[in-house]
Amino acid sequence: MKNLLSINNKINIFNKVINVEGDKSLSIRWVLLASQASGKSKAYNLLMSEDVLAAINGVKKLGIVVNTKKNYCEIIGNGINGFKYKKNLTLDAKNSGTFGRLMLGLLIKSSKKIKMIGDKSLSKRDFSRITIPLEKFGAKFYYKKKNKLPILILGSESTKGIRYIENKGSAQCKSSVMLAAINSFGTTFIKAKKSRNHSELLFKYLKIPIKVKKAKNYDFINIKAPKKIKAFNYKIPGDISSSAFFIVLTILTKSSKLLIKDVNINPSRIGVITILKKMGAKIFLKNKRNYRGEKISDISIQGSNNLKRINCPVKLNSKAIDEFLVIFLVAAKAKGTSYFKDLSELDQKESPRLKWGSKILNMMGIKTKLTKDSIKIYGQPNLKITKSIIIKNYLRDHRIFMMSTIAALTFGGNWKIHDKDSINTSFPSFLKIIKKIDNKFL
Secondary structure, eight states: OTTEEEEOSOOOOOEEEEEOOBOHHHHHHHHHHHHHSEEEEEEESOOOSHHHHHHHHHHHHTTOEEEEOSSEEEEEEEOTTOOOOOTTEEEEOTTOHHHHHHHHHHTTTOSSOEEEEOOTTGGGSOOHHHHHHHHHHTOEEEESSTTSSSEEEEOOSSOBOOEEEEOSOOHHHHHHHHHHHTTSBSEEEEEEESOOOHHHHHHHHTTOOEEEEEOSSEEEEEEEOOSOOBOOOEEOOBOHHHHHHHHHHHHTSTTOEEEEEEEEOOTTTTHHHHHHHHTTOEEEEEEEEEETTEEEEEEEEEOOSOOBOOBOOGGGGGGSTTTHHHHHHHHHHSBSEEEEOSOGGGGGSSSOHHHHHHHHHHHHTOEEEEOSSOEEEEOOTTOOOOSEEEEOOSTTOHHHHHHHHHHHHHHOSEEEEEOGGGGGGTOTTHHHHHHHHOTTOO
C-alpha cells in the first residue's frame, strides 16, 4: 500500500548533522502579516507544508499577490485591510487551526460574507473560543453546526478595540485577537495565560504599537492599530516541534549523536527540552543568537542510558503542548512512573492526542493510567517489542504518525503505520531526514 509505512528494524547507531524545515507557527504568521504590509516581503526557509500552503492560498483568494521562487517566497501586500472581498468567497484552512483561527481575526472588516471551511479533523474542533471575542469587535458569524466549521464571517466597518481574557493558554486565540486589533479603532487589552509569543515578537519587530507586561501566570498586552506595516524580509528558523522527533530518536538510540542546526529556541516553545533534561536526557544548546527577537541555536543531543521518571510541572505544559506525544515515549523508557496532568488541551488538537498517546503506549506493552486530563506512564527501561503493531484510524494526525515512527525505530517490533502522507500537513521532509540519518531506512 502506497500510503502505508512498514518498519521491521530498529534504527542503527548514528552520528549526524541535520537541518529541519522552517517553523510552522512563524511561517503562517509571516504569510498573514506580510499580506497586511505595504509592498514586497520575502521569506526564506518558509515551511511549504499543507498548513502553510493553505495560508498562502487563502491570502491569494483575497487579492494578495504571492510568488514562490526556488529559494524564497514573495508576498506583495496591499496594506492593512487591503484584502479584496468578493461574493461567495470560500477559504479552506485544510487541517490548520492556526491559519483558520488567525485568518478570522484579519477578516473582521470583511464587507461580504466569507466562508471558512476545513478538513474532517479541523471541522470537529471548537471555534467558539475565537468567534466569541471577535464578535465583540463587531464581526458576525453564521454556522450550520454551532461553533464548528464551516463558518461564515461578516465583518464590520466600525470595529473597536476590546478587553479580552484568554485563559486556556492558546496562542492561536490570543494571536487572532491581536490581528483583529490592528484593524480596530482604539486600544485592545488582552490578559492571556502564558503561551508561545511569536506574534508579540513579530509585532515588536514590525513596530506595531504593542506593550507587554509579564506576570507570573499571565501576560498583559495592549495593542493599538498601526498606520501601516512596512514590508519585511524574514529567514524562518527551524521548527522546535519538528526537531523534537529527532531529539527523542537520538535519546532513545543508545550511543548515538545528533546536531540539529539553526532551530528556534523561543523560551515559550522549549518546554520539551526542559522536560527531557529533567528526565536525564543529554541535550546541549550551542551557538545561541538572536534574530528578529527570536532566539536561535544549534541543538546537540546524545543517546541516554539512564532516563528517570518525571512529575511534570504544569507550568511547562503550554511550552510543550505539541511535543507531549514524543515525551511520552521517553517516559515509557524511563525508570519509574511519570505523571503528566492538566493536559485537556491535548484533546483539542487534530485528534484526541492524550487518548491516542495512551493507546499507542498500551499497544507497545506500557501500562498507563488515564483520566480526562492526565496520564501516568509506568516506564520499562528494558522494553523490547517483538510483536506486530498496526496504527490506523487516528484522524490523519501528523504527530500520531511521527510518534509511531519514532517508537518503531527505537523500541523494535513490526509496525504498520497508515496515512503516511499525513506528514505533509506540517513536516513533509520527515521521512527523508530519517533516511539521511540512517540510509538503510526504507
